[in-house]
Each structure stands twice: as structure tokens, then as C-alpha cells.
Amino acid sequence: MDKIKKVLVNRFGKKFYFRGSDVHTKFGVIRAEDIAKSKDGDIIKSNTNEEFFIISPSFLDIYRKIKRSPQIIPLKDLAFIVSETGVNKESMVVEAGAGSGASACFFANLVKEVITYDIREDFLEIAKENIEFLSLKNITIKNKDIYNGIDEGDVDLILLDLPEPWKAIDSGTKALKVGGFMVAYSPTIPQISDFAEEARKRNELLVLKIAEIAEREWEAKERKVRPKSQAIGHSGFMVFVRKVGKEKEQ
Numbered sequence: 316m317d318k319i320k321k322v323l324v325n326r327f328g329k330k331f332y333f334r335g336s337d338v339h340t341k342f343g344v345i346r347a348e349d350i351a352k353s354k355d356g357d358i359i360k361s362n363t364n365e366e367f368f369i370i371s372p373s374f375l376d377i378y379r380k381i382k383r384s385p386q387i388i389p390l391k392d393l394a395f396i397v398s399e400t401g402v403n404k405e406s407m408v409v410e411a412g413a414g415s416g417a418s419a420c421f422f423a424n425l426v427k428e429v430i431t432y433d434i435r436e437d438f439l440e441i442a443k444e445n446i447e448f449l450s451l452k453n454i455t456i457k458n459k460d461i462y463n464g465i466d467e468g469d470v471d472l473i474l475l476d477l478p479e480p481w482k483a484i485d486s487g488t489k490a491l492k493v494g495g496f497m498v499a500y501s502p503t504i505p506q507i508s509d510f511a512e513e514a515r516k517r518n519e520l521l522v523l524k525i526a527e528i529a530e531r532e533w534e535a536k537e538r539k540v541r542p543k544s545q546a547i548g549h550s551g552f553m554v555f556v557r558k559v560g561k562e563k564e565q
Contacts, residue, residue: 387417406471411461416442465490481513519560
């Protein structure tokens with residue numbers, strides 16, 4: 316994928332991406348040579364006289380253009396996981412499965428190190444492409460089954476986006492540091508129920524919260540204020556588990 320060099324935003328908030336060639340929009344064509352010589356904050360016009368602001372792309376601008384194959388966890392849910400677990404620039408995050416690498420890339424922009432596991436090589440190839448597209452250097456990809464074990468220790472957060480997350484509780488518990496979090500992300504109620512019940516069998520784990528996040532965007536123009544007709548409703552349930560004690564020695 317070609318790198319995104321600039322973002323063009325019109326007065327309606329519509330964004331377009333400059334990758335080195337002319338940008339074609341329904342608001343007209345913006346010439347590459349005009350964009351290339353512009354600076355952040357400049358206003359340039361299309362051939363139909365439509366105005367566009369020029370800005371440098373942020374991480375999220377680029378992130379939104381990554382390649383997708385499997386369904387990814389929406390930003391609203393990833394942000395909630397960050398707010399509930401408090402991961403930061405000193406944290407280590409382990410996740411499975413990697414899928415398109417979207418979650419790994421999101422966390423890599425915030426934390427010290429991310430290790431992502433997946434058993435499908437085709438998914439990992441997409442993840443590698445996205446990691447390179449975002450120029451991230453702190454992600455390690457592993458073609459391994461996390462149900463059979465996690466190589467890392469003293470992990471701050473383990474995110475399980477798997478069909479049967481309860482099968483990773485043993486390996487996840489061993490890998491977590493005391494005080495660390497394990498989060499299962501699942502689309503259905505039976506999955507979260509089975510994960511939570513299995514986690515409750517472990518004395519060193521506490522099931523803290525089961526939640527879902529719904530996002531409803533509003534439009535406000537003059538005195539016309541109302542929800543937009545299409546809201547982002549259910550995407551997945553999150554089960555938050557925290558390791559509060561040490562495992563008993565066998």
C-alpha cells in the first residue's frame with residue numbers, strides 16, 4: 316500500500332487521502348502538484364472551486380485505511396479496553412488472534428510492546444502488511460496457538476479475540492503479572508458466559524466487569540439536533556478479568 320502523505324478535508328468534514336497522485340472526489344479533482352507544495356493549514360481548491368484544508372495525517376487517519384480481512388474490533392471498544400485497564404507506554408500487551416493486525420497496531424501506538432498470536436498464516440500476512448503500512452516497530456508476530464501456551468511473562472494485558480477464549484485462561488493466567496488484565500472479546504452471550512464461569516474457578520482471578528459499548532452519533536445544525544439514523548450498536552461483549560493473586564505451585 317502506498318503511504319498516505321497528506322489528508323484533505325473539506326468544510327463538510329469529508330476526508331480524502333493524498334498518496335502522490337491527483338485526488339479525485341465528487342467535489343472535483345485536486346492536482347498532485349498543488350497538494351505537494353502545500354503546507355499544513357493551507358487551503359487549496361479543486362477544479363470545481365471546492366475548498367480543501369491540508370493537514371498531515373495522524374496515526375488514526377492512517378489506521379483507518381489499513382487492509383482488512385477478518386472483522387476487526389471497533390475503535391469504540393478498543394478505547395474502552397484502554398480506559399478500563401490503564402495500559403500505557405510502559406505496558407506489554409499480548410493478543411490473539413491477530414486477524415488483520417488492527418488491534419495490535421492500535422495498542423502498539425500506545426504501549427511499549429505488543430505480541431500478537433494467530434494460527435492462520437494468511438491472516439498474519441495481512442497483519443504484517445498493515446504493521447509496515449503504519450511503520451510500527453514494536454510488534455512481534457507469532458504463528459502459534461495461544462491455547463497451548465504464551466511465551467511471555469509479566470504481561471500487563473492479554474486480549475482474547477477468539478472463538479473459545481476460555482481455552483486460553485490457563486495460559487493467560489500464567490503469563491499475566493499480578494495486577495494484570497485479561498479481556499475476552501466475543502460477539503455472543505454463550506461465549507462470554509463460558510469464559511466468565513471458567514475464570515471464576517481460578518482463585519487468583521477476579522471477574523470485574525462484563526460490558527458492551529454502543530455508539531450513537533448526533534447531528535446538530537442550527538436548531539436541528541437529533542441522532543443520526545444509523546448508529547453503531549452491538550459489536551461485541553467484553554469480559555474484564557484481573558489477576559489478583561499468585562498461582563499455587565504444583
